[in-house]
Amino acid sequence: MGKKRSIAQEECDGALQVAVAKLPPSASLNMQNADVYYVEDFIEKAVADDWYKELLDLDTWYQPTLKLYGKSVIQSRKIAAYSTDPNFKLKYSGQLVDMHYEYPPLLRDIQGMVEKRLGVTFNHVMLNLYEDGSVYIGNHRDNMENRVIASLSLGTPRTFVMTYDPLQSALDSSESAPPKKRRRKQSNAKSTAVADQNPKSATPNNGETSEPAKPEKRVWTLANGSLVVMQGVTQRFWKHSIPKETKIKGGRISLTFRQLDTDNVDS
Numbered sequence: 001m002g003k004k005r006s007i008a009q010e011e012c013d014g015a016l017q018v019a020v021a022k023l024p025p026s027a028s029l030n031m032q033n034a035d036v037y038y039v040e041d042f043i044e045k046a047v048a049d050d051w052y053k054e055l056l057d058l059d060t061w062y063q064p065t066l067k068l069y070g071k072s073v074i075q076s077r078k079i080a081a082y083s084t085d086p087n088f089k090l091k092y093s094g095q096l097v098d099m100h101y102e103y104p105p106l107l108r109d110i111q112g113m114v115e116k117r118l119g120v121t122f123n124h125v126m127l128n129l130y131e132d133g134s135v136y137i138g139n140h141r142d143n144m145e146n147r148v149i150a151s152l153s154l155g156t157p158r159t160f161v162m163t164y165d166p167l168q169s170a171l172d173s174s175e176s177a178p179p180k181k182r183r184r185k186q187s188n189a190k191s192t193a194v195a196d197q198n199p200k201s202a203t204p205n206n207g208e209t210s211e212p213a214k215p216e217k218r219v220w221t222l223a224n225g226s227l228v229v230m231q232g233v234t235q236r237f238w239k240h241s242i243p244k245e246t247k248i249k250g251g252r253i254s255l256t257f258r259q260l261d262t263d264n265v266d267s
C-alpha cells in the first residue's frame with residue numbers, strides 16, 4: 001500500500017484539474033495550508049468609486065431572512081445574487097437565494113474583467129452591501145465547492161480577518177495530525193500571531209498538512225478597488241470575517257465571484 005496522501009496534496013491535484021487563478025507570486029500571502037492572494041490596486045480608486053455608486057442603485061438588493069436556532073432573523077447585510085447558469089439555484093441558511101440570471105451590463109463587464117485577469121471563469125456572483133461599520137459578516141468558511149473565490153472591494157475600506165481553524169476531518173485525514181487534545185488547545189491559543197494591517201508579515205508557508213497546525217491569524221484592511229482571491233484548500237483550514245467597526249460611517253460593496261458546483265443545481 002502506498003503512503004497515505006494528505007488532504008492538501010489531493011486538493012492540490014484536484015485544483016490542477018479545475019482552473020486556479022493566475023496571480024503573481026508577489027501577491028501571495030504565503031499562508032499555511034492556503035492559497036490566498038491580495039492585490040491592493042486591482043482597479044483604480046476613481047473607477048471603484050464609480051462602480052460603487054452604480055451598483056448601489058441596483059434594484060435587486062434585499063435583506064435575506066435567516067433561520068437561527070429555529071427563529072427567523074433578518075440579516076443586516078443586504079445582498080444581490082446573480083448566476084450565469086439559468087437553472088442554478090442556491091440555498092443560504094436554509095432559504096432559497098433570490099437569484100437573477102440577467103446581469104446588469106456593468107456587472108457583466110466587471111465579471112468579464114476579473115475573469116480575464118485571473119484566467120478563470122465564474123458562474124455566480126454575490127454582492128454584499130455593508131451600509132456602514134455596524135454591518136458585518138461573522139467568522140465563517142465558504143463552501144468547499146467554491147473552487148476559486150474572488151472578492152472585489154468597492155467603497156469604504158474594511159478590516160478582513162482570516163483565522164486558521166482547520167476542519168476536524170481535514171486534520172484527521174492528515175498524515176501528521178497532532179493528538180486531539182493538543183489541537184483543541186491550539187485553536188484557542190491566546191498566542192495567536194496577529195499581523196495587523198500587514199497581510200504579508202507572516203509565518204512561513206508550509207503549503208501542505210505535513211506540519212502540525214500552527215495557530216495563526218491575518219488581519220488587514222481591504223482597500224477600495226482591492227481583490228482577495230482564496231482557492232485550493234483554504235476553506236478547509238481557514239475562516240474569515242469582516243468585523244463590526246461602529247466608527248465607520250461609509251458604505252462598502254463586495255462582489256464575491258464563485259465557481260459553484262453545478263451538481264448542486266436544484267431545479
Ligand SMILES: O=C(O)CCC(=O)C(=O)O
Nearest residue numbers: 128137142151242254256
Ligand atoms: O465582503 C467580503 O469581502 C466577504 C464576504 C464573504 O465572506 C462572503 O460573502 O462569504
Ligand SMILES: [Fe+2]
Nearest residue numbers: 140141142240
Ligand atoms: Fe465568505
